[in-house]
Amino acid sequence: MSPTIWQFSKRAITLKSSAIREILKVTERPDVISFAGGLPSPSSFPVKKIKQAVDDIFNSEDALHALQYGPTEGYQPLRTWIIDTINHREKLQLTVDNVLIVTGSQQALDLLGKALIDHGTKILVETPTYLGGLQTFTQYDPQYIAIDSDRYGLNPDLLTDEDARTASFLYTIPNFQNPTGRRLSLARRQKLAEKAIKNALLLVEDDPYGELDYQGQRLPSLISYAPNNTVYLGSFSKILAPGMRLGYIIGPTALISKLVQLKQAADLHTPSFTQYIAYEVIKDGYLLEHIPNIRKLYQHRCQFMLQQLEKYMPKTVHWNKPEGGMFIWVELPEHINTTELLTLAVNHQVAFVPGESFFANNPKRNYLRLAFVTVSEEQIEQGIKTLASLIK
Amino acid sequence: MSPTIWQFSKRAITLKSSAIREILKVTERPDVISFAGGLPSPSSFPVKKIKQAVDDIFNSEDALHALQYGPTEGYQPLRTWIIDTINHREKLQLTVDNVLIVTGSQQALDLLGKALIDHGTKILVETPTYLGGLQTFTQYDPQYIAIDSDRYGLNPDLLTDEDARTASFLYTIPNFQNPTGRRLSLARRQKLAEKAIKNALLLVEDDPYGELDYQGQRLPSLISYAPNNTVYLGSFSKILAPGMRLGYIIGPTALISKLVQLKQAADLHTPSFTQYIAYEVIKDGYLLEHIPNIRKLYQHRCQFMLQQLEKYMPKTVHWNKPEGGMFIWVELPEHINTTELLTLAVNHQVAFVPGESFFANNPKRNYLRLAFVTVSEEQIEQGIKTLASLIK
Incomplete structure (x- = not known):
């Protein structure tokens, strides 16, 4: 198709595909241990409760309104x-x-x-x-x-x-x-x-x-x-x-x-x-009964990842100890560019999000984001070990 | 709250609430016969089939992906x-x-x-x-x-x-x-x-x-x-x-x-x-079995509204005979402003959409849109009769 048929607006031209998006594509490969995604753990989804809710709606007059x-x-x-x-x-x-x-x-x-x-x-x-x-x-x-x-x-x-x-x-x-x-x-x-x-x-x-x-x-x-x-x-x-x-x-x-x-x-x-x-x-x-279960699950995974970071990372690497949520932010020595590290890491079947895309101006290139909630303990240990050896 | 806390963008200032939206508010009153909405008929919703689909998803491994x-x-x-x-x-x-x-x-x-x-x-x-x-x-x-x-x-x-x-x-x-x-x-x-x-x-x-x-x-x-x-x-x-x-x-x-x-x-x-x-x-x-039912239902309502228009409207009023869809477009004598007519009509418990909002430039004010698919035959007859008498 000839590109002359349309012309993108200025805003459309400025918009670029997000780094997360491109990375997620790579990490869909089942052999990759992904600390990249911001996805919640599917084991936290209240499947039965949602099914029951749908049944209740379909058994009531609400069904037609819901549609x-x-x-x-x-x-x-x-x-x-x-x-x-x-x-x-x-x-x-x-x-x-x-x-x-x-x-x-x-x-x-x-x-x-x-x-x-x-x-x-x-x-x-x-x-x-x-x-x-x-x-x-x-x-x-x-x-x-x-x-x-x-x-x-x-x-x-x-x-x-x-x-x-x-x-x-x-x-x-x-x-x-x-x-x-x-x-x-x-x-x-x-x-x-x-x-x-x-x-x-x-x-x-x-x-x-x-x-x-x-x-x-x-x-x-x-x-x-x-x-x-x-x-x-x-x-x-x-x-x-x-x-x-x-x-x-x-x-x-x-x-x-x-x-x-x-x-x-x-x-x-x-x-x-x-x-x-x-x-x-x-x-x-x-939610009063459901949310505490998610908290417990995520806290456990977070603690486990923190332990593995302690165990494997060199002394030059620093990270925070989250009191909640899904992410750990890791600071590497200044000479390491995490976007370059990602390419290397993906070749070793590990993924994360490089820090630079999270800065509005003057990106710092020696940070990375780790998500711990969708990966198993085995994967966390294996992935952190690999990352640490690449950083060393 | 002081409006100085934020300033709307130019695009936000230009945007006005749509006429349809304001009208739909009025026509939520149950005493109003509404030919205004562009809503499909709820009797066309395949409720059972959708319920079955949800059950099938929840009984499969798809549930977690769907969430x-x-x-x-x-x-x-x-x-x-x-x-x-x-x-x-x-x-x-x-x-x-x-x-x-x-x-x-x-x-x-x-x-x-x-x-x-x-x-x-x-x-x-x-x-x-x-x-x-x-x-x-x-x-x-x-x-x-x-x-x-x-x-x-x-x-x-x-x-x-x-x-x-x-x-x-x-x-x-x-x-x-x-x-x-x-x-x-x-x-x-x-x-x-x-x-x-x-x-x-x-x-x-x-x-x-x-x-x-x-x-x-x-x-x-x-x-x-x-x-x-x-x-x-x-x-x-x-x-x-x-x-x-x-x-x-x-x-x-x-x-x-x-x-x-x-x-x-x-x-x-x-x-x-x-x-x-x-x-x-x-x-x-x-859909091959479902869509023909919707067609039949809508055709029937359309025919019925056309008959009522024939029966009640004065000779100076014109409309098309749709071969499909949900709307009839009605042309009134040029001196009638349908936005003004709407106010009068709503006082008589009937609603429609005045034509003027559908024109990008140079709105014509003597048209109106009638939707026939969510109203019963009794309502259609009553509503058209009322409208016709107001037009006369």
């Missing part, structure tokens, strides 16, 4: 459940009008980018950060300001009042961040919220991993400190099943109304069917 | 089924790489807008046309060129070579169009395809209603005449269930690859769960 077009905002009982849960947990008094259901929280990022970014709009991101967020925002051509982070998460002292006043929003993942697995400390949450309020800065708080705290000791969310300044993004992908693609946005009603319009243009609404099922699964408090 | 993240392109067996079906029907030799599964075909329109429209890009639309298409494209700020249509659909003679050469694409719904219910004639399909090939024009062929031909005598699609120049959009919403939000895009691989990247940024992928279910439902030819 019909629905409101763009989402299924009302599910929205009510979400806002009740968040109000209770974060001590807030929000209403159902503060909630929009989205087709996975990736869609939340896209809708926020559409709603808030023009060419050259300044946005603040902690660094490193979720590459799917960067990829989505980049479509709308912002100017990134990167805020450095350390083991306590992003450092609010590095955020100037000037940037806070002039940026469209600050994007952050406070809990068990992707890619670092770090949790933003309590003191920093308070400080960041204060700075946001003082400078009328909008915080975009992305929280897919918040429930995966191994000790079940959740810190208050940014939205609890700065409810008028925060858009909170939640997800069922890591606590129920990602194949249902269910997430939600909580925010000020004037912002939610606009996001509803953008969502209507994007896909009319999130599938009714999956929303009905999710609600049926969770409405009677099922 | 896990999946590839952005979509579930491979579903893509294969789609391309086999289209190849057979349209006598083409496309491959699975020509197919991308989307979260309802509204998403296809959004992805195409993102991929192909910059500020001021010229795009061609038949007029009137689907307002959800206009709403989505408008986000990306194109310049619309409207091509007039008559009872045989859009008139290719009104498309100049100059416009065909310089436009990014032409958007058309050849079968039982929304809002007019018209079908593009065979001769015009050929002529349009020739013009597209001659001028290297991309055709966006949106075909959600193609299977709803009352006589089961489908005309060849534009993609069969101009396979290199056509992006074909299909949907399961009108032949299976819209609450599953499943559609697909068929096009040249270089275009599909870019749309895949944009889709990844938009929502990672369409829910795996609904894709597995749809495939399980249709894989053994179930």
Whole structure:
């Protein structure tokens, strides 16, 4: 076909395939031990409970509604459940009008980018950060300001009042961040919220991993400190099943109304069917018994990987000890380029995500992300041993 | 909350809530006879078959895959089924790489807008046309060129070579169009395809209603005449269930690859769960027995509404006799503004969609769209009688 038949828009030309995506293709080979994917463990999926939920829906009058077009905002009982849960947990008094259901929280990022970014709009991101967020925002051509982070998460002292006043929003993942697995400390949450309020800065708080705290000791969310300044993004992908693609946005009603319009243009609404099922699964408090099992499973795998890192890695290699979530962030000696290491590692049947794609500006090349939840203990030991020997 | 905390992008400011959306809110009142919605009839939903499909998935090893993240392109067996079906029907030799599964075909329109429209890009639309298409494209700020249509659909003679050469694409719904219910004639399909090939024009062929031909005598699609120049959009919403939000895009691989990247940024992928279910439902030819039932049901309702229009409407009112689909397009005397009529009609418990929102430029105000598939015969008679008396 002649390429002259169409011409891509500027935004389409800038968009490149994500590194994660290309890597995942390689790691679909069954002989590769993959620490690359951000996939939750399938053994955490509540298959029986979901099957029961579907049966209950099909045995009720809900079936026809679950198969019909629905409101763009989402299924009302599910929205009510979400806002009740968040109000209770974060001590807030929000209403159902503060909630929009989205087709996975990736869609939340896209809708926020559409709603808030023009060419050259300044946005603040902690660094490193979720590459799917960067990829989505980049479509709308912002100017990134990167805020450095350390083991306590992003450092609010590095955020100037000037940037806070002039940026469209600050994007952050406070809990068990992707890619670092770090949790933003309590003191920093308070400080960041204060700075946001003082400078009328909008915080975009992305929280897919918040429930995966191994000790079940959740810190208050940014939205609890700065409810008028925060858009909170939640997800069922890591606590129920990602194949249902269910997430939600909580925010000020004037912002939610606009996001509803953008969502209507994007896909009319999130599938009714999956929303009905999710609600049926969770409405009677099922997550209270289910989530502790996921935490236990992930904590166990995390501990095991940390032990193997201790056992095999040379002294020049450093990593964090996550208190939750799915990722460990590993720092190698500065002369090692992890993107080059990946090619070598894949030849030895091991995969990870090189750190450079997680930086908005000035990528550091000596970091890598390890995911531990979809691999067995045998695979973890074998994979870490191989990686260590390659690094040495 | 202070509005100074965020500033909407230009595209967000331009976007307005759709008329259909506002109207649907009114028509949720159970006392209103609504000819407004574009909803398929719930009595056409294959509830038992879908329940069986879910059971089969949960009784197999597919369950965990159906609940896990999946590839952005979509579930491979579903893509294969789609391309086999289209190849057979349209006598083409496309491959699975020509197919991308989307979260309802509204998403296809959004992805195409993102991929192909910059500020001021010229795009061609038949007029009137689907307002959800206009709403989505408008986000990306194109310049619309409207091509007039008559009872045989859009008139290719009104498309100049100059416009065909310089436009990014032409958007058309050849079968039982929304809002007019018209079908593009065979001769015009050929002529349009020739013009597209001659001028290297991309055709966006949106075909959600193609299977709803009352006589089961489908005309060849534009993609069969101009396979290199056509992006074909299909949907399961009108032949299976819209609450599953499943559609697909068929096009040249270089275009599909870019749309895949944009889709990844938009929502990672369409829910795996609904894709597995749809495939399980249709894989053994179930649609061949199911679709004729929908056709019969819709034909019957259509005939009945046409009879009531004959019986009650004054001679100054005109309408088409659809050969398929869900809509009748009604022309009133020029002095009647149907948006004003709607307010009056809703006060009398009847709703429809006023025609003006379906025009890209220079809206005509004396048309209205009637949907007949979700209303009973009693409601049709009562509603048309009321409308006729208001028009008189």
